[in-house]
Amino acid sequence: MSPSIIQVKKLSKSFGDRLVLNGINLVIPEGKITVIMGGSGGGKSTLLRHMVGLTKPDAGSIEIEREDIVRLAPEKMNDVRRKFGMLFQGSALFNSMSVFENVALPLREHTDLSDEIILIIVKVKLELVGLTGFEDFLPHQLSGGMRKRVALARAIALDPKIVFYDEPGAGLDPITASMIDQLILDLSQKLQITSVVVTHEMQSAFRIADQIVMLHKGKVLEVGRPEDIKTSSNPFVQQFIKGEHEGAIPFRQTREAYLKGLLET
Amino acid sequence: MRDFLGNIGSAAGLLLAGVCRLFGLGVRILAVSVQGSPTKRGARREAFVRQMVLCGFDSLPIICLVACSMGMVLALQGAYQLKQFGAVMYTGSLVSVSVARELGPLMASIVIAGRIGARMAAELGTMKVQEEVDALTTMGIDPVRFLVVPRCLALCVMLPCLVIVTDAVAILGGFVIGVMSVGINPDLYLAKSFDALVLKDIYTGLAKSFLFALLIGLVSCHQGLSVQGGADEVGRATTQAVVTSIVLIIVVDCLATAIFYYALPT
Numbered sequence: 001m002s003p004s005i006i007q008v009k010k011l012s013k014s015f016g017d018r019l020v021l022n023g024i025n026l027v028i029p030e031g032k033i034t035v036i037m038g039g040s041g042g043g044k045s046t047l048l049r050h051m052v053g054l055t056k057p058d059a060g061s062i063e064i065e066r067e068d069i070v071r072l073a074p075e076k077m078n079d080v081r082r083k084f085g086m087l088f089q090g091s092a093l094f095n096s097m098s099v100f101e102n103v104a105l106p107l108r109e110h111t112d113l114s115d116e117i118i119l120i121i122v123k124v125k126l127e128l129v130g131l132t133g134f135e136d137f138l139p140h141q142l143s144g145g146m147r148k149r150v151a152l153a154r155a156i157a158l159d160p161k162i163v164f165y166d167e168p169g170a171g172l173d174p175i176t177a178s179m180i181d182q183l184i185l186d187l188s189q190k191l192q193i194t195s196v197v198v199t200h201e202m203q204s205a206f207r208i209a210d211q212i213v214m215l216h217k218g219k220v221l222e223v224g225r226p227e228d229i230k231t232s233s234n235p236f237v238q239q240f241i242k243g244e245h246e247g248a249i250p251f252r253q254t255r256e257a258y259l260k261g262l263l264e265t
Numbered sequence: 266m267r268d269f270l271g272n273i274g275s276a277a278g279l280l281l282a283g284v285c286r287l288f289g290l291g292v293r294i295l296a297v298s299v300q301g302s303p304t305k306r307g308a309r310r311e312a313f314v315r316q317m318v319l320c321g322f323d324s325l326p327i328i329c330l331v332a333c334s335m336g337m338v339l340a341l342q343g344a345y346q347l348k349q350f351g352a353v354m355y356t357g358s359l360v361s362v363s364v365a366r367e368l369g370p371l372m373a374s375i376v377i378a379g380r381i382g383a384r385m386a387a388e389l390g391t392m393k394v395q396e397e398v399d400a401l402t403t404m405g406i407d408p409v410r411f412l413v414v415p416r417c418l419a420l421c422v423m424l425p426c427l428v429i430v431t432d433a434v435a436i437l438g439g440f441v442i443g444v445m446s447v448g449i450n451p452d453l454y455l456a457k458s459f460d461a462l463v464l465k466d467i468y469t470g471l472a473k474s475f476l477f478a479l480l481i482g483l484v485s486c487h488q489g490l491s492v493q494g495g496a497d498e499v500g501r502a503t504t505q506a507v508v509t510s511i512v513l514i515i516v517v518d519c520l521a522t523a524i525f526y527y528a529l530p531t
């Protein structure tokens with residue numbers, strides 16, 4: 001396996017008295033695609049927010065290129081942040097700016113490029129996500145899937161070393177979703193960009209992943225290559241892959257458990 | 266009794282914490298504006314100009330309306346009182362001095378707190394809720410530098426300008442009433458207005474309005490950025506921004522007047 005670019009060690013975080021991340025250990029290899037999977041509310045977005053330094057953990061460390069970002073001064077953190085782009089689950093576009101301005105913002109803020117060059121770069125990035133001609137639209141004039149793609153264009157505007165994607169395919173039609181998958185693959189294979197992708201879509205996960213991380217109840221359940229995960233003997237993992245509602249993780253509880261739950265609250 | 270004292274204690278603690286946070290934000294703004302950033306002055310200036318237009322130019326109509334009414338009311342009420350001493354001709358002085366010293370800065374700031382403070386708190390709060398602020402942070406763009414500084418700076422530049430407009434329009438309003446309704450000779454009215462006015466009245470008024478602008482900007486941006494949660498939080502922050510700004514404006518006005526006119530040598 002290639003050298004690691006991100007190392008997460010014993011990461012724990014609780015919100016109130018709810019332990020959301022419980023001692024996560026994770027190594028993200030450089031230039032590869034790591035897919036994080038897990039149930040809804042399992043702490044995937046929270047894990048990503050830790051990796052980009054938006055949330056401080058209660059315990060543990062996160063090293064990006066050997067630099068512990070948990071204990072880094074804010075100014076230094078901004079230098080680290082230039083290395084990565086992030087696609088938020090809810091897109092997080094700037095609503096008062098047009099599509100063009102959204103994608104151009106990181107370029108304008110972090111580079112000295114002239115306006116003509118920025119225009120060209122933005123056009124190229126929008127082309128990549130299949131949104132040519134939408135430069136002058138405002139985010140609220142776009143559909144959810146289009147917004148997601150603009151956010152993707154913005155995340156890769158600066159050609160970052162690492163890109164974090166929080167559910168890039170959610171809310172997209174299968175064709176666009178597979179186009180995004182292809183884009184992530186291209187970025188990783190042609191430009192050696194490290195990708196960390198959170199997704200629920202099994203198909204796309206198995207297609208793009210070099211490494212799959214299964215997250216369950218704040219813990220890493222299993223890490224491995226897609227083939228290993230597919231043949232995993234862990235019942236949780238199998239249930240997740242097959243998308244069954246009955247299995248190791250009970251969806252519909254037994255009558256006794258249900259009653260017990262009611263009485264306890 | 267103990268509860269009561271405890272409540273007062275915790276309220277004072279909260280107040281102190283709030284003041285400290287505001288102060289912290291102020292220090293960050295100062296640090297960011299002093300160090301500046303070598304790149305991209307252009308984009309920054311664009312945001313600054315947009316904010317200036319928003320809080321300055323676009324506020325002109327409402328500011329003029331308020332100022333004019335205020336001047337007229339002052340002249341009417343003042344003339345009525347002064348008549349009892351046979352001093353109607355001093356109506357102009359009364360209007361101009363009270364407007365320049367107190368009412369101009371106070372009224373303009375309160376209108377702007379309602380108009381711009383609420384706007385800023387709601388805008389930043391919504392951005393916070395929709396993760397836009399987080400997106401800025403992950404891009405390595407400091408939200409304070411990108412969002413707060415242009416807003417506060419624009420307020421600090423535009424509010425004193427608006428106060429000058431307020432003063433002028435209020436004096437004009439007073440003049441119209443004084444001449445048309447009270448029947449004072451126009452030349453006399455103007456002469457009395459400007460005789461009574463000294464430079465100190467104007468510049469203390471402007472200094473105060475600068476302070477108020479800083480207060481509005483700090484309080485509103487702080488409220489906006491401290492939103493956690495959803496739409497109701499945005500609403501709460503907006504109300505809180507306006508209420509806190511107005512209360513602070515009045516309290517600081519009282520302190521500033523005491524300092525300018527009693528503590529400092531004239």
Ligand SMILES: Nc1ncnc2c1ncn2[C@@H]1O[C@H](COP(=O)(O)OP(=O)(O)OP(=O)(O)O)[C@@H](O)[C@H]1O
Pocket residue numbers: 015020038039040041042043044045046047089
């Ligand atoms: N700011 C917060 N305050 C309190 N609780 C939070 C906060 N952020 C997340 N949580 C809790 O942490 C848990 C994990 O949230 P997270 O958003 O990471 O889930 P997720 O795995 O991304 O789920 P999904 O697949 O639905 O996006 C949830 O139970 C959520 O309630």
Ligand SMILES: [Mg+2]
Pocket residue numbers: 044045046089166
């Ligand atoms: Mg999520």
